Amino acid sequence: MSALLKAGHYIDGQWHSGGPTYAVRNPATGEVVVEVPRGGAEETNAAIAAAERALPAWRGLLAKERAARLRRWAELMLASQDELARLLSREQGKPLAEAKGEVAYAASFLEWFAEEAKRVYGDVIPSHKADARIVVTKQPIGVVAAITPWNFPLAMVTRKVGPALAAGCTLILKPSEETPLSAFALAVLAEQAGIPAGVFNIVSGDAPAIGGALQASGVVRKLSFTGSTRTGKLLMRQAADTLKKVSLELGGNAPFIVFADADLDAAVRGAMASKFRNTGQTCVCVNRFYVQDEVYEAFTAKLAEAVRALRVGNALEGDTEQGPLINEAALAKVEQHVGDALEKGARLLCGGQRHALGGTFYEPTVLAEANAGMLIAGEETFGPVAACFRFRDEAEALRLANDTPYGLSAYFYSRDIGRVWRMAEGLEAGMVGINEGIISTEVAPFGGIKESGLGREGSKYGLDDYLEIKYLLLGGL
Numbered sequence: 001m002s003a004l005l006k007a008g009h010y011i012d013g014q015w016h017s018g019g020p021t022y023a024v025r026n027p028a029t030g031e032v033v034v035e036v037p038r039g040g041a042e043e044t045n046a047a048i049a050a051a052e053r054a055l056p057a058w059r060g061l062l063a064k065e066r067a068a069r070l071r072r073w074a075e076l077m078l079a080s081q082d083e084l085a086r087l088l089s090r091e092q093g094k095p096l097a098e099a100k101g102e103v104a105y106a107a108s109f110l111e112w113f114a115e116e117a118k119r120v121y122g123d124v125i126p127s128h129k130a131d132a133r134i135v136v137t138k139q140p141i142g143v144v145a146a147i148t149p150w151n152f153p154l155a156m157v158t159r160k161v162g163p164a165l166a167a168g169c170t171l172i173l174k175p176s177e178e179t180p181l182s183a184f185a186l187a188v189l190a191e192q193a194g195i196p197a198g199v200f201n202i203v204s205g206d207a208p209a210i211g212g213a214l215q216a217s218g219v220v221r222k223l224s225f226t227g228s229t230r231t232g233k234l235l236m237r238q239a240a241d242t243l244k245k246v247s248l249e250l251g252g253n254a255p256f257i258v259f260a261d262a263d264l265d266a267a268v269r270g271a272m273a274s275k276f277r278n279t280g281q282t283c284v285c286v287n288r289f290y291v292q293d294e295v296y297e298a299f300t301a302k303l304a305e306a307v308r309a310l311r312v313g314n315a316l317e318g319d320t321e322q323g324p325l326i327n328e329a330a331l332a333k334v335e336q337h338v339g340d341a342l343e344k345g346a347r348l349l350c351g352g353q354r355h356a357l358g359g360t361f362y363e364p365t366v367l368a369e370a371n372a373g374m375l376i377a378g379e380e381t382f383g384p385v386a387a388c389f390r391f392r393d394e395a396e397a398l399r400l401a402n403d404t405p406y407g408l409s410a411y412f413y414s415r416d417i418g419r420v421w422r423m424a425e426g427l428e429a430g431m432v433g434i435n436e437g438i439i440s441t442e443v444a445p446f447g448g449i450k451e452s453g454l455g456r457e458g459s460k461y462g463l464d465d466y467l468e469i470k471y472l473l474l475g476g477l
């Protein structure tokens with residue numbers, strides 16, 4: 001058994017098992033990877049107590065000392081890239097090449113925030129009184145809770161743990177019950193990197209029970225969540241009782257607009273990368289393609305040709321490009337969206353049914369003549385389905401793109417500089433890809449507006465969510 005394959009809660013530097021368990025399965029084969037304990041309130045309260053005990057010493061280290069450990073942690077991740085990627089693919093189903101990419105992406109957040117840890121600057125403000133001085137400092141918010149999803153089992157964790165630990169906070173992580181193994185592996189490496197006991201804790205299992213204990217605790221001063229808008233709203237309501245600071249990275253309904261003046265081949269490449277990454281299971285995946293009338297047939301034909309060529313299979317086999325969906329519920333949603341669209345007049349260009357491989361595999365699909373009355377227009381499909389809508393002019397494209405309560409990412413392809421600025425400013429989204437389909441990087445602020453969330457992760461802004469501003473008025477000079 002690999003040293004990175006652990007199955008237990010990680011609390012105060014110790015592994016805990018016992019109690020009821022459940023199976024983590026490989027979604028490509030149904031194989032049981034390992035049985036893991038189903039934790040609840042008791043384990044969570046122990047983890048909160050450990051994080052509280054560990055806080056003074058961790059907060060008291062020099063930023064440079066915290067940074068050295070975070071950097072070492074990133075290096076250890078990269079040294080284990082292949083092993084981590086295989087584990088990630090086994091529990092999550094994404095093709096191995098994508099899993100390796102995720103390991104590097106995940107490590108980049110630890111490296112980035114190791115650097116940023118040293119740049120938590122304050123301020124000196126010109127005083128309002130002759131005998132007083134005003135100084136502003138920033139301090140770690142304290143004990144943090146992080147709740148993460150299954151689509152990026154490593155990167156969504158480090159994107160929260162990196163800034164939290166860099167800022168001097170300690171943390172309790174509740175990974176997705178579908179994919180806890182990557183998080184456990186991270187804890188093994190954290191220990192090797194010299195992250196002290198109690199600074200990074202993991203409790204996995206019963207989501208409402210763990211979430212409930214985290215939320216009830218007045219010790220936990222902040223919650224950072226990535227997941228569905230439905231759960232995010234529930235967590236925000238719960239957090240109100242202890243007035244925790246909340247960061248929420250929620251669902252999207254990303255538009256991808258192709259104007260007649262676009263480089264169509266580049267647009268198809270961007271569309272493939274954005275729509276079909278992780279088998280369509282990322283919150284920044286395109287959900288709605290808006291294509292201008294003049295290029296509608298040409299773009300959809302090129303897109304369908306590229307989609308037909310995708311290799312679907314088990315993540316760990318050969319040159320797979322598309323894995324299975326995470327579970328039956330995900331498959332059912334994709335089937336419902338495609339069935340609804342076809343009933344309401346969509347034209348099927350390719351795919352459109354469960355894949356011959358069985359299980360939760362679905363054929364990569366392109367639908368033409370999608371319209372606003374279809375389910376797929378209003379809700380994130382989270383699967384390998386490209387729905388193509390038509391539009392006539394720029395004003396209509398902007399109106400349709402913004403006609404959603406979500407505002408995470410948006411994409412458009414155009415070579416007209418005036419249009420590029422107008423669209424970039426008019427799109428209601430936290431992130432806009434202009435002639436680009438992949439926007440995620442640790443150096444830029446990731447986050448949404450409207451019902452897609454609160455706060456930003458990554459970049460120089462990513463630390464702010466884990467810091468409190470303190471104002472000092474020094475009088476009587």
Ligand code: ADP
Pocket residue numbers: 147148149150174175176177207208209210211212226227228229231232234
């Ligand atoms: P999805 O539907 O895509 O799985 P969720 O928002 O349900 O998205 O899940 C994201 C994360 O939120 C997971 O770690 C999940 O266990 C957790 N979660 C779901 N419901 C709750 C809850 N009531 N309290 C705390 N965490 C929850």
